[in-house]
Amino acid sequence: MTMDVAPIEPKTEGAKRFLAQSRRRMLIADEWVDAASGRTFDTVNPATGVVLAQVAAGDATDVDRAVAAARRAFESSAWRDMIPAQRARLLWKMADLIEQNIDELAELETLDQGKPVWVGRYAEIPGAIEQFRYFAGQAMRIEGTTIPTSINYQPAGKKVFAYTVKEPIGVVGAIVPWNSPIVLTAMKIAPALAAGCTMVLKPAEDTSLTAIRLAELMVEAGFPPGVFNLVTGLGEAAGAALAAHPGVDKIAFTGSTEVGKLIVQAARGNLKKLTLELGGKSPAVVLDDADLELAIPGAANAIFFNSGQVCVAGSRLYVHEKVFDRVLEGVAAYARGIKLGNGLDPSTQMGPVVSRKQADRVAGYIASGLSEGATAVAGGRQLGPAGTFIEPTVLVGAKPTAKVVREEIFGPVVVATPIRSLEEVPAIANDSEYGLAASVWTQDLSAAHRLAAQIRAGTVWINCHSMYDATLPIGGMKQSGWGRDSGHQALDNYLETKTVCAVI
Numbered sequence: 360m361t362m363d364v365a366p367i368e369p370k371t372e373g374a375k376r377f378l379a380q381s382r383r384r385m386l387i388a389d390e391w392v393d394a395a396s397g398r399t400f401d402t403v404n405p406a407t408g409v410v411l412a413q414v415a416a417g418d419a420t421d422v423d424r425a426v427a428a429a430r431r432a433f434e435s436s437a438w439r440d441m442i443p444a445q446r447a448r449l450l451w452k453m454a455d456l457i458e459q460n461i462d463e464l465a466e467l468e469t470l471d472q473g474k475p476v477w478v479g480r481y482a483e484i485p486g487a488i489e490q491f492r493y494f495a496g497q498a499m500r501i502e503g504t505t506i507p508t509s510i511n512y513q514p515a516g517k518k519v520f521a522y523t524v525k526e527p528i529g530v531v532g533a534i535v536p537w538n539s540p541i542v543l544t545a546m547k548i549a550p551a552l553a554a555g556c557t558m559v560l561k562p563a564e565d566t567s568l569t570a571i572r573l574a575e576l577m578v579e580a581g582f583p584p585g586v587f588n589l590v591t592g593l594g595e596a597a598g599a600a601l602a603a604h605p606g607v608d609k610i611a612f613t614g615s616t617e618v619g620k621l622i623v624q625a626a627r628g629n630l631k632k633l634t635l636e637l638g639g640k641s642p643a644v645v646l647d648d649a650d651l652e653l654a655i656p657g658a659a660n661a662i663f664f665n666s667g668q669v670c671v672a673g674s675r676l677y678v679h680e681k682v683f684d685r686v687l688e689g690v691a692a693y694a695r696g697i698k699l700g701n702g703l704d705p706s707t708q709m710g711p712v713v714s715r716k717q718a719d720r721v722a723g724y725i726a727s728g729l730s731e732g733a734t735a736v737a738g739g740r741q742l743g744p745a746g747t748f749i750e751p752t753v754l755v756g757a758k759p760t761a762k763v764v765r766e767e768i769f770g771p772v773v774v775a776t777p778i779r780s781l782e783e784v785p786a787i788a789n790d791s792e793y794g795l796a797a798s799v800w801t802q803d804l805s806a807a808h809r810l811a812a813q814i815r816a817g818t819v820w821i822n823c824h825s826m827y828d829a830t831l832p833i834g835g836m837k838q839s840g841w842g843r844d845s846g847h848q849a850l851d852n853y854l855e856t857k858t859v860c861a862v863i
């Protein structure tokens with residue numbers, strides 16, 4: 360493992376210009392405003408600990424203003440009567456604008472979040488662009504059905520004509536986390552606006568900068584004022600106020616299971632609709648016939664990509680005992696070979712985790728794993744000038760009851776465990792309160808598809824892990840959430856079905 364954390368300036372003029380304005384505002388009804396309280400909070404470069412900007416600390420008052428703006432926009436004819444093709448054009452324009460500014464956005468994301476710049480540039484931001492393009496198309500396929508009924512008591516000579524129409528749910532509050540901000544934000548904005556809703560976005564406090572830049576691009580794309588609003592701020596202030604607001608019809612949340620449960624409580628007041636994309640503790644299972652050339656780097660990437668800050672990260676690695684030693688040594692060697700550093704250095708393979716708080720949390724989990732009897736065969740240390748780097752870490756010997764096996768760590772830490780047979784895989788894989796994702800590595804097609812059916816997870820990958828596409832639903836069973844993002848059915852998260860039944 361090598362590491363180089365020299366401070367690096369962004370290269371793009373856009374990122375330099377954006378950072379020159381150190382006080383950042385929120386967007387309400389197309390106006391850039393400070394928090395009503397005047398308060399701000401610092402956003403910090405996790406690689407260096409340097410403050411990048413002061414961001415408006417919105418609270419309940421600002422949420423009120425933003426929700427009122429979204430409601431006015433929802434009821435305005437400018438948005439309500441806009442034909443689907445025009446909504447599609449605006450979403451497509453947004454995709455084009457993101458594409459035109461991709462290098463700047465990638466640099467801003469790296470500065471604020473820490474990830475290697477190539478992760479944003481070549482994986483996550485292209486993924487965000489595809490969300491906008493995919494849902495631009497979906498905006499024009501919102502359809503009801505005509506329904507032949509069996510109602511037999513209509514007046515003589517009359518017929519029943521029944522049909523459904525799909526209508527936008529109304530004002531959406533979107534609350535997103537810090538691990539992959541641009542693409543997770545796109546996964547909320549694109550379907551919500553394709554469906555004809557209006558919205559208030561609350562980004563994570565650790566990563567507000569690209570949300571602010573995206574809001575600028577939303578204005579440039581030409582959405583009517585108030586259709587998209589941005590309230591930055593802390594979760595317990597701005598996020599909680601949005602989740603509880605009686606004027607919000609639906610919350611689309613991505614974040615931890617713990618906060619997801621708070622959102623459920625907050626939403627009770629007006630029984631607002633919810634979709635919850637929550638945490639995971641996903642198994643990666645390597646069977647004895649797996650192609651290890653694929654499985655070893657695959658299992659390593661499943662956990663170390665984005666410093667393990669991936670909801671679907673393969674954090675529980677189960678390997679058949681016949682190949683356990685080879686896979687363990689392969690994944691450990693991969694971990695030791697990863698170059699840590701400032702994400703703006705193009706040779707960096709892994710950046711810091713998002714904040715000192717998160718690094719301390721991950722380090723606490725490693726310490727707990729070791730104290731509960733596990734051994735680190737790679738990594739284990741917390742490093743860097745701001746204490747935000749965690750070495751890619753491979754633990755073995757943890758009991759099934761250990762915290763590192765049961766709880767989501769959300770850092771570059773994998774627990775490897777041998778298994779004896781194919782038959783025990785479903786019970787081991789399903790031994791978790793989470794059910795977000797899993798991967799199975801084998802050349803036996805029938806074993807792969809039988810396990811895909813037996814594992815209780817929203818996604819099962821075969822001979823791969825963390826493969827996303829705008830067409831593929833993503834979300835969890837059990838305590839990993841309610842509903843799915845991505846894929847055409849995500850549109851239904853933002854639509855109500857109205858039944859019209861007429862005697863004609």
Ligand code: NAD
Pocket residue numbers: 534535536537538543561562563564592593594595597598599600602613614615616617618619621622635636637638639669670671767769795833834835839840
């Ligand atoms: P978090 O739950 O701490 O925060 C998520 C968002 O909720 C942030 O914007 C935060 O400000 C806000 N928030 C915090 N407290 C709140 C409250 N009381 N009321 C309303 N909003 C509040 O999560 P995080 O640490 O930012 O992100 C990591 C988590 O997100 C992990 O658990 C990860 O698995 C999950 N995640 C899930 C998916 C998925 O698709 N299932 C994708 C990415 C991340």
